[in-house]
Amino acid sequence: xxxxxxxxxxxxxxxxxxxxxxxxxxxxxxxxxxxxxxxxxxxxxxxxxxxxxxxxxxxxxxxxxxxxxxxxxxxxxxxxxxxxxxxxxxxxxxxxxxxxxxxxxxxxxxxxxxxxxxxxxxxxxxxxxxxxxxxxxxxxxxxxxxxxxxxxxxxxxxxxxxxxxxxxxxxxxxxxxxxxxxxxxxxxxxxxxxxxxxxxxxxxxxxxxxxxxxxxxxxxxxxxxxxxxxxxxxxxxxxxxxxxxxxxxxxxxxxxxxxxxxxxxxxxxxxxxxxxxxxxxxxxxxxxxxxxxxxxxxxxxxxxxxxxxxxxxxxxxxxxxxxxxxx
Numbered sequence: 001x002x003x004x005x006x007x008x009x010x011x012x013x014x015x016x017x018x019x020x021x022x023x024x025x026x027x028x029x030x031x032x033x034x035x036x037x038x039x040x041x042x043x044x045x046x047x048x049x050x051x052x053x054x055x056x057x058x059x060x061x062x063x064x065x066x067x068x069x070x071x072x073x074x075x076x077x078x079x080x081x082x083x084x085x086x087x088x089x090x091x092x093x094x095x096x097x098x099x100x101x102x103x104x105x106x107x108x109x110x111x112x113x114x115x116x117x118x119x120x121x122x123x124x125x126x127x128x129x130x131x132x133x134x135x136x137x138x139x140x141x142x143x144x145x146x147x148x149x150x151x152x153x154x155x156x157x158x159x160x161x162x163x164x165x166x167x168x169x170x171x172x173x174x175x176x177x178x179x180x181x182x183x184x185x186x187x188x189x190x191x192x193x194x195x196x197x198x199x200x201x202x203x204x205x206x207x208x209x210x211x212x213x214x215x216x217x218x219x220x221x222x223x224x225x226x227x228x229x230x231x232x233x234x235x236x237x238x239x240x241x242x243x244x245x246x247x248x249x250x251x252x253x254x255x256x257x258x259x260x261x262x263x264x265x266x267x268x269x270x271x272x273x274x275x276x277x278x279x280x281x282x283x284x285x286x287x288x289x290x291x292x293x294x295x296x297x298x299x300x301x302x303x304x305x306x307x308x309x310x311x312x313x314x315x316x317x318x319x320x321x322x323x324x325x326x327x
Contacts (some may be wrong), residue, residue: 001113002207005078012076013079013080013081014227015204016081016082017081018072019038020083020090020091022083023046023047023090024047024051024054024089024090024091025044025045025047026085027044027046027047027050027085027087027089028046028049028050028051028054028090028179029044029046029070031050031175031178033046034047039050047175049174049179050175050176050179051090051179052071052179053126053130053176054091054182054183055122056122056123056126056230057119057126057179057182057186058081058183058186059079059095060121061118061119061187062115062116063118064080064116064119065111065114065115066096068111068115069107071110072104072107072110074098074100075098075100075105076096076097076099076196077097077098079095080095080096080097081093082095083212085303089182094192100220102201102278102281103278104278105205105278105283106205106283106284107204107207108201108204108278109201109283109291110284110287113198113201113290113291115198116191116192116198116199116297117126120183120185120297123180123183123187124157124180124326126176126183127177127180128161130173130176130179130180130181131157131161131162131177131180132138132176133210134171134172135171135172136165136166136169136172137169138168139169139170144161144309145307146309147308148173148178148181148307149197149303149306149308151301152179152186152299152300152302153300154184154301159200161280168208179295185303185306188301188302188303191297191298191301192264192275192298193214193215193218193295194215194219195215195264195268196275197264199274199294199295199298200274201297202291203291204275204278204297205278205283205287205291205293206283206291209277210276211274214272215268219265219268222257222258222260223310225254225257226255226257226258226261227254227274228303229253229257230250230251230255231251231252232254233253234247234250234251254304254305256305256307274325300324311319
């Protein structure tokens, strides 16, 4: 590491890391029930059960990219974390700048896959521990609360730890469980096989220039997901007895995918290409198997809705919201 790289870490990367960790503590303290505004800054420490495991997941993800780039001799910046205290997880993740093009197909795959795979190595144990310590409780039907998005992998872990959850009950996530869930969400977002996301890198390494066409179809498919999820949620609401206004609001259940479509579309427009070209040729047999496995992870992590609000049942008086399921 030369002098310029050390200065970059000290002057930019480390301050952003510290600010992002502080932002996560702020959000985590709120998930833990602390009121930092009235209790003061010492209450921030109560956010450690959320902030530390989530930062460990994100740091593993970004360092996976960074060290894979270094191994292949690709000049890459340290990870720049993005603090965002007024979001549900306290950050927009992190970015690593590649100062030069990734020319080799094997390097493109290794760099793209290393992030999500390393992140999951930390996220899955965190989520398993968090779910195992999260109670299953009866839900108060008079209180509105948020329910976290549930993928096939998440549901398998939930069922394996708690079995069939009785009707009228739900899992009440601890801050640590929420951190593990957020790790799955971030990984899923990055594994969308489009553009220059991690999933786009893996898919381009696997399919070559054909991925430019596939990528555009994937982005358009996100709009179809928005429509299907919204219609399905509205129909479910009506069938459960919700009024027309509530059912109409349910149409926005897939809005998070719409926002991600906007982000990916802006990225594609700014770069003016779906993905930079790499050398022709095929991946090795082992990398091809791992590439398909990595893309399959997106299916296992896919959440139709990232989060949704459960409203009080029709005909029941709504009370002041108490502490309910976190997301």
